[in-house]
Amino acid sequence: MKPEEKEFLDQIDQHQNIVHKVCRMYTDNKDDHEDLFQEVLLQLWQAYPRFKGDSKLTTWMYRVALYTAISRRKKKQRIISEGIDSTAYEYYENQDPYRYENLRMAIETLSETDKALVILYLDEKPYKEIADIMGLTETNVGVRLNRIKKKLKEILVTR
Template sequence: MEEALEKEFIDNLNTHQNIAHKICRLYTNDKSSHKDLFQEITIQLWKAYPKFRGDAKFSTWMYRVALNTAITLYRKQKRRVKTSDIEAFNFKIKAEYYDDTIEENLKLMYAAIKELNDIDKALVFLYLEDRNYKEISATLGISEVNARVKMNRVKTKLKKILNP
């Protein structure tokens, strides 16, 4: 049973790991921090996986766990963050690293997004992932109307940051 659960988890994680890498890119500034955050997200996902009921899609659940992990670690950034060693979990996951040298415009957009607060970052991330407002509201734990209003305000903020 445990082996089947682990295989299912690894298959899901391998399929959707780009979600975690994109979140890591938003909340970190260097490859080492990116790797550390990805490791911590993976561990938190594994710890929570037995409680995953399948009420939502795996990717939606993964967004929520990954964003909560990133925000929690980001807020504790001034203190030394204790992470678990991923080798202890024996996962065989082929990491696919996101190429951050693709376009200068993408770098500018990410720099602007990093200036936003934690919730606004998460909102923009989900919006850029083509999530509908129902999924965004479920992931962030806010109403659909609130998600729409916040997104419009965030778009205005980003325009001001990018075009001062």
Template sequence: MCKDLKDKYVELIQQNEGIIYKVINLHIDNTEDKKDLFQEILLQAWKSFPKFEERSSFTTWLYRVSLNTVFTFRKTTNKKVETSVESLPDIKSIELNEKPHELLYLLIKQLDKVDRTIMTLHLDSYKNKEIAEILGINVNHINVKIHRLKNQIIESYKKSTHG
């Protein structure tokens, strides 16, 4: 692999490593699994980088590599790595005035893996077309899902704060 390609890869990863952490943290709870997955995503991205044709942005491509790696990990391990509602902190214990983002994060973590990913990408200001590209889903389906997920999160918020 040529030095320029390696340097470009390292620079892009350093600029965008937050994407990798975000994907891992939304889908995995175990600290050791998170560390292993970070390394695995870097490896998978490195292997695929020479084929990156820049038809999409690097961030879109990195999200896709990260998600595919996490989903493959979840399929191939026998451990239960899905976040369960029981393993989450009590929503009522969060001080809404101090940390409203924590409540939103917890509500999103309660969604299934695809819905969780859609909402995270939406909140990261990805366009619906980009979200569809990352997930390989029809853009109209994304439009409907986002509308429904917003309503679902609002209802969950209301239930958690008003009983």
């Protein structure tokens, strides 16, 4: 095994929870989760030689994972709009199912970009890192997250 392959595999092993979080948010079932996980790993592997360390490795991994998941989801939505049904996916498996099912359903109403912002926010990323991952300003992240929180609160109160 080449040294860069070993380094990549070590990094993935250490931070694979990032990829799994994104996959849980953007998939409907275990098979889709595994497929998306493999797709993200492939994208990370292909992009790894170009990673120069301008941002933290985890920031870069989130960016690649989110863009891959969003792109895949858009392709899937095109298929769904042509007549294939979609099912709800599991979210935060080890938590109170009723509470998080309502939150999951509320998050599902958001745009793909807003979902990505919520994932990062729920993962307690600082606004600066969210801004770096999403290609936004810190101010824009704050404004959008406040709007998202308000929207989610309104949705959850009406349920």
